Amino acid sequence: MEHFIAGTTARCAANLVGINSKTAAYFYRRLREIIVFETENSTLLSGKFEVDESYFGGHRKGKRGRGSAGKVPVFGILKRGEKVYTQVISNAKSKTMIPIIRNKIQPDSIVYSDCWRGYNILDVSEFKHYRINHSKLFADKHNHINGIENFWNQAKRHMRKFNGVPAKHFPLFLKECEWQFNNSNPTNQLAQLKQWVKQHMG
Secondary structure, three states: OHHHHHOOOHHHHHHHHOOOHHHHHHHHHHHHHHHHHHHOOOOOEOOEEEEEEEEEOOOOOOOOOOOOOOOEEEEEEEEOOOOEEEEEOOOOOHHHHHHHHHHHEOOOOEEEEOOOHHHHHHHHOOOEEEEOOOOOOOEEOOEEOHHHHHHHHHHHHHHHOOOOOOHHHHHHHHHHHHHHHHOOOHHHHHHHHHHHHHHHHO
16 A cells, blocks of 8 residues: 555566565555545535646647547546546537536636636536636636646656556546545555555455
8 A cells, every 4th residue: 555655556566565466456456446436426515616628648649629539538627725526528528527517516616717618608607717818828816727737747647657557447547646636645645545445345
């Protein structure tokens, strides 16, 4: 568990601990499954939020919604000063993202986004919507989405260590990144993980 929290790969951890690499990989996967189970019903409620979508994996960089062949689209909501919530999505259209926003954020909350057309509907919704135009500036006082973009950067940096994450396991890795971002103290992470493992793995 300590190696898992430190970001050591399962193969390297297996070497250091002296166990079979397949055993280590299985244990790592079980830890991620437990994290998903314990965090999937998290709520964000009211306040100030940043919303954004990003693309993971693939070999080709592309613009938003374009050139994203082989990449996994992910939607994220960050409550400023608190937590982030992420979800793998099929596309970055309004009909995909707005139900997630409505499920996680209470009406009359302040929502910041960039100028992607998928967020147009927020202008006439139950939320107070503010946009940041990245082609002109990245922040205008409180009008920015730097927090969620910081999370994307951290998550991608973490996943690069694994030299490719299998598509079927990607949601597990994503939730691991979300959990670590929301619980940034490694000591607290270890204590929480130990408690969860006792409950799930006896």
